[in-house]
Amino acid sequence: MLPLPIVIALAVGVALLAMSYFGGPALAKARAGRLALLVAVVVLPLLLSVGNLSYGFHESSQTTFCLSCHEMQRHGQSLFVDDKHALAAIHYQNRFIDRETVCYSCHKDYALFGDARAKLNGLRHVWAHYVTGVPEKIKLYQPYASSNCLHCHDDARRFREQVAHQPVMDALTSGSVSCLSCHQVAHDMAKVEARELWQAR
Amino acid sequence: MNDASFRRACAVAGLGLTVELAAAIHWTPATFILAAAVGTPLVLLGGAMFLRAVWQVMKDKGAA
Numbered sequence: 721m722l723p724l725p726i727v728i729a730l731a732v733g734v735a736l737l738a739m740s741y742f743g744g745p746a747l748a749k750a751r752a753g754r755l756a757l758l759v760a761v762v763v764l765p766l767l768l769s770v771g772n773l774s775y776g777f778h779e780s781s782q783t784t785f786c787l788s789c790h791e792m793q794r795h796g797q798s799l800f801v802d803d804k805h806a807l808a809a810i811h812y813q814n815r816f817i818d819r820e821t822v823c824y825s826c827h828k829d830y831a832l833f834g835d836a837r838a839k840l841n842g843l844r845h846v847w848a849h850y851v852t853g854v855p856e857k858i859k860l861y862q863p864y865a866s867s868n869c870l871h872c873h874d875d876a877r878r879f880r881e882q883v884a885h886q887p888v889m890d891a892l893t894s895g896s897v898s899c900l901s902c903h904q905v906a907h908d909m910a911k912v913e914a915r916e917l918w919q920a921r
Numbered sequence: 922m923n924d925a926s927f928r929r930a931c932a933v934a935g936l937g938l939t940v941e942l943a944a945a946i947h948w949t950p951a952t953f954i955l956a957a958a959v960g961t962p963l964v965l966l967g968g969a970m971f972l973r974a975v976w977q978v979m980k981d982k983g984a985a
Contacts (some may be wrong), residue, residue: 721945721946721947721948722945722946722948726945727942727945727946730938730941730945731942733938733942734935734938734939734942737931737934737935737938738931738935740931741928741931741932741935744927744928744931745924745927745928748927750923754975757971758971758975759932761930761931761968761971762934762968762972765934765937765938765964765967765968766964766968768938768941769937769938769941769960769961769964769965770963772941772945772956772960773957773961776956776957777950777954780950780953785950785958788949788950790965793961805952829961842950843954844951844956846951847949849950850951856961884946
């Protein structure tokens with residue numbers, strides 16, 4: 721359930737519309753009544769819808785939202801694997817990114833319409849969940865873009881001074897070499913199966 | 922104001938807001954999409970129908 725104030729506000733909006741439905745024609749006879757109807761039928765529902773939608777979009781970036789589908793729960797567990805090379809796990813466990821938005825932070829595209837594209841991909845997930853069925857092996861729609869990694873790491877001292885990065889720095893920044901060609905394990909599903917979890921100790 | 926068109930506007934906007942309220946109570950990815958794809962357009966449509974009804978009344982008054 722969304723927070724109670726949002727639910728109450730929406731319920732009040734519905735009640736006002738019901739009152740307008742039954743008492744509106746009588747109210748419309750007076751100037752103040754017409755203004756009240758304008759607020760109850762147009763302004764308030766519009767504001768409530770915009771507020772509800774914007775809260776919903778914000779919530780849909782949360783880790784709990786992504787993991788609310790059972791198909792993603794094993795990927796959620798991969799955040800806890802005891803593997804210092806698994807990218808998802810080290811980012812989550814070391815708090816390199818905000819834990820509340822861990823899926824979204826790494827999987828959204830940071831280009832101009834990145835947010836919109838991420839939400840459209842979310843729609844495809846829901847479509848797969850309810851209509852076409854989830855594929856046996858879950859994979860990305862397109863290869864993971866290194867620009868997503870560089871969004872945070874690009875000017876990080878640890879990244880810049882890492883000896884292994886020096887020979888490929890230009891190739892990495894131009895996108896001709898993927899970060900994943902060396903950092904190959906994103907989600908360590910084998911350790912999820914083996915229940916080798918960091919917090920299980 | 923034409924009662925029938927006004928009531929239709931209220932009913933459509935009310936239906937949209939009810940969809941949003943139901944989605945807010947049982948909030949899942951699917952109900953969020955339902956609220957965004959069905960609830961909000963119904964609210965917008967209801968508002969537009971109301972404004973059209975008001976405009977029609979003003980136009981009729983102007984003609985009279």
